[in-house]
Amino acid sequence: MRNIGLIVSYDGTGYQGFQTQPGGNTIQNKLEEAIYLLSGESVRLIGSGRTDAGVHARGQVVNFHTSSSIPAERWERALNARLPDDIVVQSAFPAPLEFHSRRWAVRKTYRYSINCNRNPDLFRRHYQFHHHTPLNFEAMRSGLGHLLGEHDFSSFTSPQSTKPSHIRTIIDAKLVVEDNAEAFPEKPVLQAWDTKQYPGRQRGIVHLYITGNGFLYNMVRIITGTLIQVGEGKRSPDDMGIILAAKDRSKAGPTAVPHGLTLWEVEYEPFN
Known part of the structure; x- marks a missing residue:
């Protein structure tokens, strides 16, 4: 099991905020969907904070645990190929297993x-x-x-x-x-x-x-x-x-x- 961190930018105009919602039109939903398409894993993404509907991010930090063997440096490009144009992974990095993007901020x-x-x-x-x-x-x-x-x-x-x-x-x-x-x-x-x-x-x-x-x-x-x-x-x-x-x-x-x-x-x- 590994812990992968991502630095993410997004235009929040068309979304219901960061945190997952039943309708599925959130930043967290789109990131989790892209991770599933890439690795086949249903992960629960942790964000450094919640942004409301219409709010944007230049440097949102998220992390998730994965059993995938995909190298950390490959997650950035691979996820961007599966994300909408208004969400961009700026970088991916390996993090300690106990790293929590919100609590450690x-x-x-x-x-x-x-x-x-x-x-x-x-x-x-x-x-x-x-x-x-x-x-x-x-x-x-x-x-x-x-x-x-x-x-x-x-x-x-x-x-x-x-x-x-x-x-x-x-x-x-x-x-x-x-x-x-x-x-x-x-x-x-x-x-x-x-x-x-x-x-x-x-x-x-x-x-x-x-x-x-x-x-x-x-x-x-x-x-x-x-x-x-x-x-x-x-x-x-x-x-x-x-x-x-x-x-x-x-x-x-x-x-x-x-x-x-x-x-x-x-x-x-x-x-x-």
């Missing part, structure tokens, strides 16, 4: 992308939330600072959460503005009429990166929805700390739409 990074330009990007519309008015990026950055460290994130999780504890540690949180100057040199990020109508706000594409030791159900999307309200001027940056301390979901903003969210990276301590 020490930190995860999610990215949420927001397009504040006047028009949506036709070619990236499935991966960005289009916010039709500018946002105050500096205010959003200031608000993020209140989330760093270990806190009870009850205000930023769904009431449907079944976790016994809502205490998590945010290791890093940053807002990165995408540089469009090279692609669109003739278009300034902030136009004159925007400056007057929306003082202090900017147009452009921004990516919110949040790294933590673990995340609760809808946590990143609720944080994003609340931060967008800070960017709109509906809340102050300091409100993020007040909401956090309240431990009350009703105090936070809306849950941001799923398609702007990507599971970016999962990290582990080194192992042989």
Whole structure:
């Protein structure tokens, strides 16, 4: 018996999320089907985390146990030949028998992308939330600072959460503005009429990166929805700390739409 790990990327647009569902239209279902077609084994795949319907992954880590003699390095190409085009195995690796992709993870990074330009990007519309008015990026950055460290994130999780504890540690949180100057040199990020109508706000594409030791159900999307309200001027940056301390979901903003969210990276301590 061997334990095989996979690093997987996927476009979650057409799927009901990662975790297996009765209808079979999930990332886990498609991966297990491909493994069966390749090895003849019905395996139970373990994922580093669950992503909701419409959410994407750049570096989802999964593992499964197999009796197959197929070398680890051959699983990548062989599975890709049997998977839909919107799911790609980036690499395969042999792992210790006790390796568990979720329990062994020490930190995860999610990215949420927001397009504040006047028009949506036709070619990236499935991966960005289009916010039709500018946002105050500096205010959003200031608000993020209140989330760093270990806190009870009850205000930023769904009431449907079944976790016994809502205490998590945010290791890093940053807002990165995408540089469009090279692609669109003739278009300034902030136009004159925007400056007057929306003082202090900017147009452009921004990516919110949040790294933590673990995340609760809808946590990143609720944080994003609340931060967008800070960017709109509906809340102050300091409100993020007040909401956090309240431990009350009703105090936070809306849950941001799923398609702007990507599971970016999962990290582990080194192992042989």
